[in-house]
Amino acid sequence: MDVSVSHVTKEFARFPALNDVSLDIHSGELIALLGPSGSGKTTLLRLIAGLDQPTDGQILFGGEDASHKSVQERNIGFVFQHYALFRHMTVAENIGFGLKVRPAAARPPKTEIRRRVGELLEMIQLSGLEKRYPNQLSGGQRQRVALARAMAIEPRVLLLDEPFGALDAKVRKELRKWLRDFHDRTGHTTVFVTHDQEEALELADRVVVMSQGRIEQVGSADDVYDRPSSPFVHRFIGEASEVAVRMEDGEVWIDDRTVGLKADGNGPARLFFRPHDLELLTGCGGCFEGVVVGSRRLAGARRLEVELGGGRHRVEIDVPVDHPAAMKSGLNFRPRHWRVFPVAG
Amino acid sequence: MTDRMLRKPHLRSPTDETLLTKLVLIGIGGSFLAFFLFLPLIVVFVEAFRNGIGRYWDALVEPDAAAAIRLTLTVAAIAVPLNLVFGVAAAWAIAKFEFRGKAFLITLIDLPFSISPVISGLVYVLLFGSQSLLGPILKRYGIEILFAVPGIVLATVFVTFPFVARELIPLMQDQGTGDEEAALSLGASGWQTFRFVTLPNIKWGLLYGVLLCNARAMGEFGAVSVVSGHIRGLTNTMPLHVEILYNEYNMAAAFAVASLLAALALVTLALKTLLEIRFDAGNAGGRRH
Numbered sequence: 157m158d159v160s161v162s163h164v165t166k167e168f169a170r171f172p173a174l175n176d177v178s179l180d181i182h183s184g185e186l187i188a189l190l191g192p193s194g195s196g197k198t199t200l201l202r203l204i205a206g207l208d209q210p211t212d213g214q215i216l217f218g219g220e221d222a223s224h225k226s227v228q229e230r231n232i233g234f235v236f237q238h239y240a241l242f243r244h245m246t247v248a249e250n251i252g253f254g255l256k257v258r259p260a261a262a263r264p265p266k267t268e269i270r271r272r273v274g275e276l277l278e279m280i281q282l283s284g285l286e287k288r289y290p291n292q293l294s295g296g297q298r299q300r301v302a303l304a305r306a307m308a309i310e311p312r313v314l315l316l317d318e319p320f321g322a323l324d325a326k327v328r329k330e331l332r333k334w335l336r337d338f339h340d341r342t343g344h345t346t347v348f349v350t351h352d353q354e355e356a357l358e359l360a361d362r363v364v365v366m367s368q369g370r371i372e373q374v375g376s377a378d379d380v381y382d383r384p385s386s387p388f389v390h391r392f393i394g395e396a397s398e399v400a401v402r403m404e405d406g407e408v409w410i411d412d413r414t415v416g417l418k419a420d421g422n423g424p425a426r427l428f429f430r431p432h433d434l435e436l437l438t439g440c441g442g443c444f445e446g447v448v449v450g451s452r453r454l455a456g457a458r459r460l461e462v463e464l465g466g467g468r469h470r471v472e473i474d475v476p477v478d479h480p481a482a483m484k485s486g487l488n489f490r491p492r493h494w495r496v497f498p499v500a501g
Numbered sequence: 502m503t504d505r506m507l508r509k510p511h512l513r514s515p516t517d518e519t520l521l522t523k524l525v526l527i528g529i530g531g532s533f534l535a536f537f538l539f540l541p542l543i544v545v546f547v548e549a550f551r552n553g554i555g556r557y558w559d560a561l562v563e564p565d566a567a568a569a570i571r572l573t574l575t576v577a578a579i580a581v582p583l584n585l586v587f588g589v590a591a592a593w594a595i596a597k598f599e600f601r602g603k604a605f606l607i608t609l610i611d612l613p614f615s616i617s618p619v620i621s622g623l624v625y626v627l628l629f630g631s632q633s634l635l636g637p638i639l640k641r642y643g644i645e646i647l648f649a650v651p652g653i654v655l656a657t658v659f660v661t662f663p664f665v666a667r668e669l670i671p672l673m674q675d676q677g678t679g680d681e682e683a684a685l686s687l688g689a690s691g692w693q694t695f696r697f698v699t700l701p702n703i704k705w706g707l708l709y710g711v712l713l714c715n716a717r718a719m720g721e722f723g724a725v726s727v728v729s730g731h732i733r734g735l736t737n738t739m740p741l742h743v744e745i746l747y748n749e750y751n752m753a754a755a756f757a758v759a760s761l762l763a764a765l766a767l768v769t770l771a772l773k774t775l776l777e778i779r780f781d782a783g784n785a786g787g788r789r790h
Contacts, residue, residue: 207682227685240683244701254687257697309687 157218157312157345158183159204164213166199173199175369176213181313181347186339188356189349191366192392197349198317200366204347205315206230217312233306233344235316239298241290247301248273248286254309276304279338296327300334307342316348320355332359353393357381365389387497390428397471399464401427401496408496411465416442416490424499429491432457432474440488446471448481462487545763548756560754561761568734569742569758572650576725576738577718580657584714588665589707593699595666596673597681607670613662621659622727625652648730653738656724661714668710669703676702709776716769720762 189197280300357377384390450461629646746755
């Protein structure tokens with residue numbers, strides 16, 4: 157089922173949570189909405205689900221306007237951040253709930269419901285726990301029950317709000333892989349919200365990066381990591397070092413020196429690069445020439461704080477752990493990949 | 502290692518007190534309870550049975566007493582279900598939705614708690630009395646509110662209004678709307694969501710509220726006294742009947758009827774404790790009393 161979000165705006169008490177957002181989700185895709193808290197990603201998910209109504213704009217399901225359809229009519233599977241399992245129902249009752257509440261004409265017979273619940277339990281690898289109550293399950297198990305409950309109604313679209321947010325790191329990694337397999341097997345159009353970039357990059361076919369109620373960039377993991385389209389995306393995804401530069405004569409300048417990087421355009425700009433993605437040089441004919449002013453150990457590298465241009469700029473770069481750089485010693489380097497964004501005004 | 506730790510004497514936890522302090526504090530608390538709570542309760546039952554079980558029984562089945570008991574049960578049977586419905590509806594609206602004037606509505610619900618029951622009764626006298634606007638109109642159609650059962654029911658509903666709502670609002674606010682949204686997203690209708698999800702989530706709190714509401718409905722004196730007119734056998738509830746018997750120096754009968762009310766209080770207390778245990782088991786982290 158294709159889902160199309162078209163010029164959607166959502167205001168809460170005059171405060172815009174989403175500002176003219178458009179997004180096309182293709183059938184069978186696994187999409188991540190990624191952004192810091194307050195970026196509007198959960199709002200967008202709830203609008204697609206029909207749990208909130210947009211102030212302006214349309215949401216289309218398979219080309220059909222769903223704006224005025226209720227949550228029930230949209231036939232979506234929604235997995236809540238804190239699972240929202242019904243605490244007074246067993247696992248089996250939770251999973252079968254969506255089938256039990258169907259109108260009499262569409263409701264499968266009890267034996268059929270039981271069979272379907274059994275199948276879903278097998279799929280989420282929790283067979284044998286159908287008589288347990290939610291508070292007798294671990295976080296990861298609850299998460300999977302919530303997913304099975306949403307799947308039971310055979311939704312057209314599966315929506316997950318921070319699906320792994322409340323789990324510890326190890327379980328999170330396992331479930332991440334499990335969800336990817338699950339998606340590949342069932343082929344559902346799936347949208348999930350996360351603030352964890354690693355999760356978004358690893359899991360999603362396409363990542364939608366959001367900030368302050370707008371979509372900053374939509375693209376594959378390679379796109380958003382290697383070719384970020386804005387300073388925000390570059391800062392938010394992966395690690396970034398940045399420095400104020402100037403573009404002139406097809407070159408990048410730091411103050412009055414060229415640094416050996418080509419650039420089209422003119423005027424003030426900011427240069428971004430990844431701290432680990434650079435080459436260290438011995439001689440310097442047009443490169444970054446700096447002085448080490450700080451050093452701290454990361455897991456697999458040593459991060460140096462380097463002053464450029466006689467102390468007017470400061471960047472962070474990663475060097476091998478056994479690199480001999482000492483405080484106050486000079487250091488020359490050049491980023492392998494970089495992005496230059498003109499500074500407006 | 503454990504042994505050595507166990508043998509270390511006189512290491513009190515910071516919040517603990519010496520034995521003497523404990524005894525004094527517990528003694529004060531205990532004697533206060535005994536004097537102000539247990540003693541009066543015992544007196545009620547002792548006085549009620551002073552002239553033997555036969556006289557006790559006679560005092561209860563005597564026509565005016567029986568009528569008072571019947572009236573009290575009738576009033577409670579009308580007022581409690583009404584406030585059950587009102588209370589659930591009000592709590593539902595306040596806890597699950599955002600709207601203008603919510604704080605004002607919460608204050609309004611508390612109003613019966615904050616004003617004297619006598620005033621609550623007077624309000625109805627002013628509203629439906631013979632000098633009022635509504636009274637004469639209703640009288641023309643043969644509808645009697647004041648000094649009749651409808652007035653007593655109205656006054657009781659007013660006084661007991663907050664019990665269910667007050668019990669449910671914090672509970673439902675605490676539970677949020679997540680479960681309801683989940684049910685809706687699974688295709689449940691509004692009514693199904695209420696029946697299968699909301700109601701089971703609040704059932705212990707609801708029972709608890711109903712119990713308190715009932716206890717107050719049966720025991721209410723002030724507001725009912727103002728609107729009832731004290732017509733024997735017709736508009737006297739149990740608390741009013743006790744007062745009349747007492748004023749007539751009919752102590753044994755007064756205490757016999759009073760003992761019924763006291764017994765009701767004890768049953769309510771026992772049920773409340775039982776419910777709290779269930780409540781605790783069902784809603785860890787919920788609000789306690």
